[in-house]
Amino acid sequence: MRYSPDRKPVVTLAAGPVDSYPEVLNALSRTVLYDYDPAFQGFYERVVDKAQKALRLSNKPVIMHGEPVLGLEAAAASLITPQDTVLNLASGVYGKGFGYWAKRYSPNLLEIEVPYNEAIDPQSVEDMLKKHPEITIISVCHHDTPSATINPIDAIGALSARHGAYMIVDAVSSFAGMDTHPEECHADIYVTGPGKCLGAPPALTMLGVSDRAWAKMKGNAAAPRASMLSIVDWENAWSRERPFPFTPSVADVNGLDAALDLYLGEGPENVWARHALTARAMRAGVQAMGLSVWAASEAIASPTCTAVRTPEGIDEAQMRKLARERYGVVFSSGRGETLGKLTRVGHMGTTAHPIYALTALPALGGAYAALGRKVDIGAGVEAALAVIDA
Amino acid sequence: MRYSPDRKPVVTLAAGPVDSYPEVLNALSRTVLYDYDPAFQGFYERVVDKAQKALRLSNKPVIMHGEPVLGLEAAAASLITPQDTVLNLASGVYGKGFGYWAKRYSPNLLEIEVPYNEAIDPQSVEDMLKKHPEITIISVCHHDTPSATINPIDAIGALSARHGAYMIVDAVSSFAGMDTHPEECHADIYVTGPGKCLGAPPALTMLGVSDRAWAKMKGNAAAPRASMLSIVDWENAWSRERPFPFTPSVADVNGLDAALDLYLGEGPENVWARHALTARAMRAGVQAMGLSVWAASEAIASPTCTAVRTPEGIDEAQMRKLARERYGVVFSSGRGETLGKLTRVGHMGTTAHPIYALTALPALGGAYAALGRKVDIGAGVEAALAVIDA
């Protein structure tokens, strides 16, 4: 029995987009209201309020109507001017990538780059800030998904705040899967979205924007306006009294509403706990199976995704193809520099349940075994189970 | 009995977004597949094929992952260079608005502007092209929704083609509601979306791009790349063999798929016919009621939306408020220059059925009457019925 690539897989354990919660899928089917209708405008304000609560913000977050790359690009375009000096922190493909956007808006780019299985050391940031008092903006990716590693943004943010820099944080695949919020890490623009740990489709961005970032962007004449890339146009769009700059993605907002209800209703701490436990079980299983986790240390391994280092001699794409074909299970590859070097098993939203580690391990192990790699699948499952049962 | 602004209305006859077809709403609830999964990539290719068929294109259309203002802004950003001279045709708020985007990318902007209840005369375009052989790009809005009027884009396109200019067409609220397709009007970039006559939510753009527009954009070093605004990044994204530049809006693509199935399954000619008949019945009813249609002539009145001129002394916003409060019926206001001067009744997708003209007329008439305007509602309904029964 083989699963066809043309048919839906059975279980998707990818690094996102992940399948949405059933409640979110149902919410996507709600009536598509006219965006100028007062019922929609009131609803939109309530969704922003829920997002504010989830993000633990003291001001209103912004919903942008495209997937989070829109938010990241818009942040760069709106906040960074040629007068700024940007310190970009690169511990992976996504962090590195932000540097290219930063460079588009300012020629003054500094970078700290570490191997893509490590995390940024706050000490190195502190040193850099001392050496370069001209730094005005720090950019960092919290969970560099192609590496499944976590950067210490709270510590970095404290340094940034002390220095007086603005900080842009990409928290797309960490927010709602672990304890991270914009104000805790002193982020000035904090970018996340519904398509990862919130378990909704990937078509919106949520932005936490500090008051000083609002001021800087509004003072930046080059910041996008009358544009899809504009953040400033949306400043007051949350209010039921204000029109939208353009048409919001009504169905996706319906989905986000349900996702936020689920998140707040289950209790953020409970949601984080099941993400963390799933990842811990997964890592224990991977190691007991005789494989290794990509992250250099347990401390920086992501609770929302596990990257398994590709063993010598294994064709990673072939392995994933086999896992899908034989078991109907989908994993993610690496991206860019990590492509081929690792396989990612997502633990996000609907799949952030420990039982999915127990599902993932034999599928992963079976696929490796089929390629001739010796793995102890039984030991892997038992180790994962021991973590869950602990 | 009064309908609360905080609750959903009963019938939305707005100018879009309109409520989606039930089949589309259901499709939004489909499993959110991982965008790199082969099943999704194959599905995406099939959706693009359906869009190609609906657009009657000889090459692949592009799906962009934001509402059509994204497509319009991207078209301006990608096609227009400072070396271009753009002739912008403005017969309404949206047509006029495109000029601002054009100006962002080229200082050389010419414009033909007519009163906002009239349409562009092809003769004026021909004259302008003769006088300005340097014109390289023509931009035009097919259905200027805030006026509910239609421009003769097929005739204009023929002139453009003869002149050798590129033509950018905004067909957002006309495509799929009447007989219009990119190649028929010689459009080089033809922008439309699912949120109007296709009866799906408003979160995507569909772009028809001619081969020469592809060449021009790819040759334009300033055209957005690695950007939400990029068209060129998506050139080959339709192919199941190619990765996506960023994550597509999976749920919205699911909805678009169903919308295209409905459109092709019902038969485009049948869909157009019910849009046209609804609008004709509406206009007959409006006039028989003692009101007047905004469009200067029947010939240019849109089949997908009817704009009713606000009678002297009537507060248009108050009228719509009353229609919603008393009857649960939502209409659209004008926009910008037409705000307050007219009320728009949408006939798009699910609401493009003649019975909705019979629903709209008493709601509209009742609201005017409540404000003291004498209207002959009975005559209006009978006139509309006569059109339908003809």
Place this chain on the structure above:
Amino acid sequence: MRYSPDRKPVVTLAAGPVDSYPEVLNALSRTVLYDYDPAFQGFYERVVDKAQKALRLSNKPVIMHGEPVLGLEAAAASLITPQDTVLNLASGVYGKGFGYWAKRYSPNLLEIEVPYNEAIDPQSVEDMLKKHPEITIISVCHHDTPSATINPIDAIGALSARHGAYMIVDAVSSFAGMDTHPEECHADIYVTGPGKCLGAPPALTMLGVSDRAWAKMKGNAAAPRASMLSIVDWENAWSRERPFPFTPSVADVNGLDAALDLYLGEGPENVWARHALTARAMRAGVQAMGLSVWAASEAIASPTCTAVRTPEGIDEAQMRKLARERYGVVFSSGRGETLGKLTRVGHMGTTAHPIYALTALPALGGAYAALGRKVDIGAGVEAALAVIDA
């Protein structure tokens, strides 16, 4: 333009099943839980609690897992024994029909029958009870849908209670559309369902059962047990601690849950008000149009359905066919004795909004006119509007 009988109509104004509220349709898509799962059992108990609240009962109602004919048949089979004398009140096809079921379980059947456009006079019931002290059970249909007339069940129930009889009430198409509840009318078995005024699909029954009816049924050895027709098997099924006699219709229970939430959330009084106003507007319109309402008097005309008397010489089926073909509007015929003599326009659940009277009138009028009947449609619409605006 003609609507095909093979395609969905545009607006269904039938006497039920009516289309469900969008929120109910979405709820039908919820996860189908295992009926023995504690989460389902707890959920089921909460749904019964909501039904209890909606029915304003002091004890737990029963949900039966088939459309309300199941409840009615089960009531007859469970409550009526050969020792009983049943007084069946027949003011229409449904009331009359219950007599056949009653007869199946007891040979002693008395009946009061009135013309099918009239209602039962409580005085006649009082007289009958005096004449026949042996009467132990009274059965009555509240809203005899094939006539769209209402019987005074509160008054009849008071007589029944004083007499000491049990009363079985068919409130299938009245409950949730007007002020009627089991205990107010002293019903011992009160049968209703989600498919009419609650705006959910028609696959369940809700039963209000008085304590004495429970006692009588449990004492009746011939009452169905281990049977689809059993009521007594379900006595304690509401409790999360008790197993179900057989598998409940999980998806339909999900839908009922949402329907009850909507009903309680909107406020029963508000829901009744919009049913009543829609019907009043409809009747005014029908009469102003030159047609007549089937019900002998305004006082007994149903607020949840309007029956329009078929004018002389009109083929009623042909008229409905034309209304569907030309306008996409579906009405109901009569049933049995009323078939051909009237047309029913439902005002139930989603369609119980006055605007639908304004939609129904031209569709109805247009179809009559097409058959040569002179109708003043304009006057009809204006009269309906006057009622709504009053």
Place this chain on the structure above:
Amino acid sequence: MRYSPDRKPVVTLAAGPVDSYPEVLNALSRTVLYDYDPAFQGFYERVVDKAQKALRLSNKPVIMHGEPVLGLEAAAASLITPQDTVLNLASGVYGKGFGYWAKRYSPNLLEIEVPYNEAIDPQSVEDMLKKHPEITIISVCHHDTPSATINPIDAIGALSARHGAYMIVDAVSSFAGMDTHPEECHADIYVTGPGKCLGAPPALTMLGVSDRAWAKMKGNAAAPRASMLSIVDWENAWSRERPFPFTPSVADVNGLDAALDLYLGEGPENVWARHALTARAMRAGVQAMGLSVWAASEAIASPTCTAVRTPEGIDEAQMRKLARERYGVVFSSGRGETLGKLTRVGHMGTTAHPIYALTALPALGGAYAALGRKVDIGAGVEAALAVIDA
């Protein structure tokens, strides 16, 4: 981390109802059409046609509007008369249970009963038929779900046909999960439903009825008519030209339609194959883990459900409670006589994928281990994987 009994579990591997396919859940949200509307009547006819194709029948099957106990009870009530002698074959709780219904309609009941982990031996049927030529009806449960064992109905049916008896088959939880069809087994009434291997909600029955069964039922004056229990009332209800005896469960029919599309679209043989492989993997895993399968032999173990014998000293209910609490995985208990003696793991519809055996095994094993039972979970998973990979 503990899963609350008040919240939905993560994975339901019960013996049914099982969660529906996503496509079925979406279909439940389709517009609820009026049952007398020609579009619904045509749709209903097409659904019956699909059911006919799936059942491989030469005549039209009947859809009854209640879960399959309705069909079973109705079959007994309609086909069995006091003149009949019924041979009931009891290899489990459900088979045994049918005898009680048979007895209700005829005093002449013979029975072959075997231990509830065994299957009926066709030889014993042959012997009984020889000894009791007066037998006119044979009743048998194909998959006695509370035992997860399969009876050889094709062989029994051949004997029945040769004898000239009518055969009633309960194929509720086998049909669509393995190669079984009414005519292959000479069933005269073959009862199944959408809630098990078809992956739809449990609110309908599908009946295959042979021509001679139709004749016998129609000739039976005591067969239910004008009743929820009637089969004969529904004989022609499949036809778009005929009215329904009462209101069909519109939403459930919508779901059935989608379920049949999926089944026929995937290919019945492919569907059976994944059911079978999942069960084989599960059994191999159970045994390798050091537990035993309830079924006396591999040959009679069901491909749609696996019953695991409760080890000595284990509280079965407690074990399932732990599996749900720790892993969010739901299994089924036994029923009646098998309650406490076994645990059932369903492989039906959406869960009939081998990966779910790999999910079930550690959850089952972990729960046993928590109760002190020594199990080799690693060995179990590896054995299951070996079956899948074979």
